[in-house]
Amino acid sequence: MMNRNYVNLNTNPCKMCMPIGGCLALKGIEQTMVMMHGSQGCSTYMRRHISTHYNEPVDIASSALNEKETVYGGEKNLKKGLANVIKMYEPKVIGVLTTCLAETIGEDIRAISESFKTENNVSDLDIVTIATPGYGASQYEGYFAALKALVTYFAKDANPSSHINVITTLMTPADQRLLKEMLSDFGLSFVLLPDISETLDAPYETQYHKIPKDGTKREDIAKMGGAIATIEIGQLVYDEISPGYALYATHGVPMHRLPMPIGITQTDALLDLLSKLSGNAIPEKYVKQRGRMLDAMVDSHKYNGEGRAAIFGDPEIVLATTALCAENGIKPEIIATGTQSKTFKQFVETLSFSGKESAAILDDTDFDTIQKLVRERGVNLLIGNSDGKFVMEKEGVPLVRIGFPIHDQVGAQRKCYIGYEGSLRFLDDLTNTILDHKHMHYRRNVINTYFKPTEAVEKGAIDYDA
Ligand code: SF4
Structure with missing residues (x-):
């Protein structure tokens, strides 16, 4: 008898795909542009979701793979895309994310990006590559995988400093603004990763910025290796995708993992920890x-x-x-x-x-x-x-x-x-x-509880709610 492997089929899955999570994380990094290595539809879908949610202009570049590149490889397209992004946006960082297609054909985005940098002599540009196959996991893993890639790329063995690292699961910009206020109220200096508090909810300005202002600075990510502690807000983050764990494993930064501070108990947990780390009483x-x-x-x-x-x-x-x-x-x-x-x-x-x-x-x-x-x-x-x-x-x-x-x-x-x-x-x-x-x-x-519906009611001739 044939041995069948059954797959759990979903109709209207209650999730989004992995690269969109990566995009959201990268949108909180200063002067960063996102390059999606895949077909144009992927970046269009993600731009549409992010821009209608945040009501901000959202640019995501695409290497626009087509049938030919699917067969022969997309190196040429990715390099051309990177060159265009540099010319148009002049970013300090480019985050390159893969998609279903790029992963299926086995594109080596790190090797392509390194060869692009050598060929074009762009040593001051940082290109961070992140594997995010759309079918591999959800937006949740994509978001944390991107943050882990950023700390792995930038964080250095810095001299011990008195600041703390705060790494958050996906929150709203307003949530992040309040979180920053809380950290300041305890007198803590901190690096927040990512910081979408302004990039995805910017005040109105007459001047258009191709890449929104603010976000976590790459110099600040570099010093995360010397923090006294990391708070990682995300209970389900596992070590393989955890930026906090990467900072602990590589630089010895102690990590505290907390749930999102919603509700009394979970907000208490955050404030108690901030009090302990700062040595200050809860304001x-x-x-x-x-x-x-x-x-x-x-x-x-x-x-x-x-x-x-x-x-x-x-x-x-x-x-x-x-x-x-x-x-x-x-x-x-x-x-x-x-x-x-x-x-x-x-x-x-x-x-x-x-x-x-x-x-x-x-x-x-x-x-x-x-x-x-x-x-x-x-x-x-x-x-x-x-x-x-x-x-x-x-x-x-x-x-x-x-x-x-x-x-x-x-x-x-x-x-x-x-x-x-x-x-x-x-x-x-x-x-x-x-x-x-x-x-x-x-x-x-009331009628359903106390009265047997009449024929007229059952046929919809009487409107209860009128
Ligand atoms: S699921 Fe795959 S093909 Fe669809 S948008 Fe995501 S990465 Fe692109």
Whole structure:
């Protein structure tokens, strides 16, 4: 009998491909341009997603591989593309990412880039190459793989310094601005990697910058090897793609790995660590903010108890949001990510919430599965990125947006979810959405509970909600 290997097929996967994560990381590095080694469609798709999410102009170059290069190799195209990028943008750094096609035909982007530098005598330009096959993993691994490539390329054995490294999972620019404020409030000097706080949410200016200003400087990445500690915000990051681990293994920088600081417990963990590393007490302003959040939790818990949520998207955001729901009595019915992860379920298991035994905890999943479970389990709140809007539309369940991409609403780049204040605003959004949904369906629910529907109602001749 034939031995068949079955593949887990996904329909509308709950993830994006690996190079788009690499792009997002590189967009937080100063004077950096991204070159996608692959077909033009890949960079167009990524530009479209990034620019509609952040509402900023987003340039991504492409080596524009075609049928001929697929057969004979794309070296010529990549070199021509690099030359054009230098002429048009004059970057200090070019991040070269592979795609499905380039990986399938086995392109050696590092060798091609090095030979390009020698041939063109561009010694002051840094070309960082990152293998990101679209089919290899999700945006999550692509993002961290790019950050690891950057520290591996730039970080040096620097003299011990008093600064700390802060490496973040994908957050919003507003989240990063708040994080920087927190670090400064503790009197810490720091290197933030990447820093999209200005590059992907820039103030209006009459002068157009081909490459946005700001981002992490390459000199600052170079000194990450001499930091007193690294904080890596990302619970699921494993050593092979971890920039924090690379700094520890190569330069001996101690690493602390934390979850996204969403909710009381997870924000406490960050502030406690900042207090320990700085030797300073937690500033009074955060003590007050924490108190306000506790007060709000007391106010809204009676409503949140009616929430049955489906949480989906980037695994780090899903874990942090699940923790916030668990703290506030919103029952996570479906906890789902498209990223394949051996440890995702284990981290969910560490959280405490009633009904955890029956919650659907899914990695490597898709929106078809999520939609089916939403219907089966009577979910009344969706929490995730815009890709869940079809579940919202088909099942009539409201969607509170968090994560990437969000391109059916404005303002994704300005929303802050972290810290006590960000968590509180996010929690208020969740509570108010539960209340709105309840009020919208109140009559229908009462009639369904207490009366047998008449024939006219069943045929849709009577509108309950009028
Ligand atoms: S999945 Fe592959 S082909 Fe599709 S956009 Fe990503 S890299 Fe390109």
